[in-house]
Amino acid sequence: MSATDHPPRGRRAGSRSLLVAGAGIASLTLAVALKRAHGPALDVIVCDPGLEAGAVRHRGRAYAVAAGPRRMYEQLGLWPRIAAAAEPMRRLVISDSRVGDPVRPVFLTFGDGTEARGEGEPFAHMVEAEPLVGVLLDAAREAGVRLVAAGVRAAVPGPGAIRVSLSDGSEASVALVAAADGARSALREGAGIGWVGWSYPQSGIVATIQHARDHEGRAFEHFLPSGPFAILPLVAGGELGHRSSIVWTERSADVRALLGGDAAETLAEIERRFGAELGRIALEHGPSAHPLHLGIARSFRAPRLALLGDAAHVIHPLAGQGLNLGLAGAAALAEAVTGALRLGLDPGADAVLRGYEQARRFDTVAMAAATDGLNRLFSNDSLTLRLTRDFGLGLVDRMPGLKRFFIGQASALRGQTPRLLRGEAL
Numbered sequence: 206m207s208a209t210d211h212p213p214r215g216r217r218a219g220s221r222s223l224l225v226a227g228a229g230i231a232s233l234t235l236a237v238a239l240k241r242a243h244g245p246a247l248d249v250i251v252c253d254p255g256l257e258a259g260a261v262r263h264r265g266r267a268y269a270v271a272a273g274p275r276r277m278y279e280q281l282g283l284w285p286r287i288a289a290a291a292e293p294m295r296r297l298v299i300s301d302s303r304v305g306d307p308v309r310p311v312f313l314t315f316g317d318g319t320e321a322r323g324e325g326e327p328f329a330h331m332v333e334a335e336p337l338v339g340v341l342l343d344a345a346r347e348a349g350v351r352l353v354a355a356g357v358r359a360a361v362p363g364p365g366a367i368r369v370s371l372s373d374g375s376e377a378s379v380a381l382v383a384a385a386d387g388a389r390s391a392l393r394e395g396a397g398i399g400w401v402g403w404s405y406p407q408s409g410i411v412a413t414i415q416h417a418r419d420h421e422g423r424a425f426e427h428f429l430p431s432g433p434f435a436i437l438p439l440v441a442g443g444e445l446g447h448r449s450s451i452v453w454t455e456r457s458a459d460v461r462a463l464l465g466g467d468a469a470e471t472l473a474e475i476e477r478r479f480g481a482e483l484g485r486i487a488l489e490h491g492p493s494a495h496p497l498h499l500g501i502a503r504s505f506r507a508p509r510l511a512l513l514g515d516a517a518h519v520i521h522p523l524a525g526q527g528l529n530l531g532l533a534g535a536a537a538l539a540e541a542v543t544g545a546l547r548l549g550l551d552p553g554a555d556a557v558l559r560g561y562e563q564a565r566r567f568d569t570v571a572m573a574a575a576t577d578g579l580n581r582l583f584s585n586d587s588l589t590l591r592l593t594r595d596f597g598l599g600l601v602d603r604m605p606g607l608k609r610f611f612i613g614q615a616s617a618l619r620g621q622t623p624r625l626l627r628g629e630a631l
């Protein structure tokens with residue numbers, strides 16, 4: 206299958222057309238959902254200079270896909286294809302200690318009856334990004350989404366359409382642009398939308414680890430003084446038989462010293478934090494370090510432009526919710542556009558974009574505040590804070606009702622849940 210389609214050269218302006226800038230997981234999901242719902246009645250274009258490389262550029266990354274987004278993939282008929290690369294997270298074990306502590310007291314466990322719907326549905330699956338993006342690209346082509354390996358240079362809104370110029374010299378006039386061009390979104394800046402946020406003095410180090418013992422669907426989050434160290438279960442495989450992804454938060458100033466040595470030294474640093482529970486370990490992929498930020502766009506919309514994914518919000522990865530927020534945004538935007546099209550209205554109209562923003566703003570701000578607060582509470586070595594948080598975690602552990610509430614938050618099944626996340630058709 207060819208990597209891209211022909212560019213949208215010389216197409217007529219249309220109120221039944223949408224251009225998605227950026228071919229990440231949330232934006233491809235939006236494109237597939239809309240094209241499946243409307244077929245030839247809606248023209249959907251996805252453009253990204255990275256499309257030339259296909260899904261390979263996502264190798265080594267894995268995401269905790271919450272129960273809500275998984276139901277959306279089921280509704281879109283994609284979950285059976287994704288499932289081969291998805292490991293159910295059945296238990297989450299949380300501990301609070303220092304590196305090198307001989308024992309890591311467990312303060313909180315999720316699982317065994319606190320699942321998303323109480324019907325044995327895991328609250329999340331760990332899904333590897335390369336196969337997930339591969340499935341989404343195939344589904345986009347099958348549905349008739351036009352994939353263009355070029356970036357958006359400019360987008361100028363007019364009365365009935367927004368005119369988009371691409372880096373390959375082509376132009377298109379569409380009713381709406383979904384700007385999913387990442388945290389440093391040029392489209393957001395071009396539209397004059399402000400950004401509120403800051404950088405953490407921390408980096409997120411990600412790697413794929415092979416280990417000798419089965420994780421049995423358990424995820425571990427060890428809160429260490431420099432930040433959380435998460436071990437997240439992946440599908441079995443590799444020479445040692447079992448695999449997990451790690452997301453290791455460290456002070457950015459220490460990253461070079463920790464990862465600058467040879468492979469054996471890097472593995473030894475990982476082993477000190479990974480612990481011995483899963484037996485012998487080996488590095489399969491990585492590590493790679495990503496500076497961490499928090500940021501929210503002052504608005505999620507401008508005339509004929511909707512911000513999606515990291516272009517709209519970036520949060521601390523300690524709860525694995527960044528992509529899930531983007532997927533909830535994709536579901537909400539697909540619902541708003543579909544509602545307008547079914548009534549014969551303009552999908553790029555202000556009222557449609559206002560509806561999208563209202564559906565997502567509160568949840569997004571709440572999640573950003575929650576992850577920021579948890580990071581401040583845990584990423585330090587203050588004895589007083591440590592005693593307080595450990596007492597708090599112990600209390601939550603003994604209260605099934607509260608645990609179900611937290612699982613609801615982590616499953617992206619809260620607040621104004623868009624239809625697709627509830628497993629309902631658009």
Ligand SMILES: Cc1cc2nc3c(=O)[nH]c(=O)nc-3n(C[C@H](O)[C@H](O)[C@H](O)COP(=O)(O)OP(=O)(O)OC[C@H]3O[C@@H](n4cnc5c(N)ncnc54)[C@H](O)[C@@H]3O)c2cc1C
Binds near residue numbers: 229230231252525
């Ligand atoms: C260490 C770490 C661990 C994480 N773990 C999790 C997790 O477990 N679960 C979770 O839900 N989230 C997690 N996240 C968050 C998640 O990675 C991001 O929220 C998600 O990848 C954002 O996707 P996106 O498509 O919005 O942006 P990006 O992935 O940044 O994609 C933007 C795309 O836009 C393209 N682009 C740029 N400019 C243009 C242009 N002008 N025109 C067209 N295209 C353009 C780029 O080529 C790129 O493909 C983690 C983040 C970090 C840092």
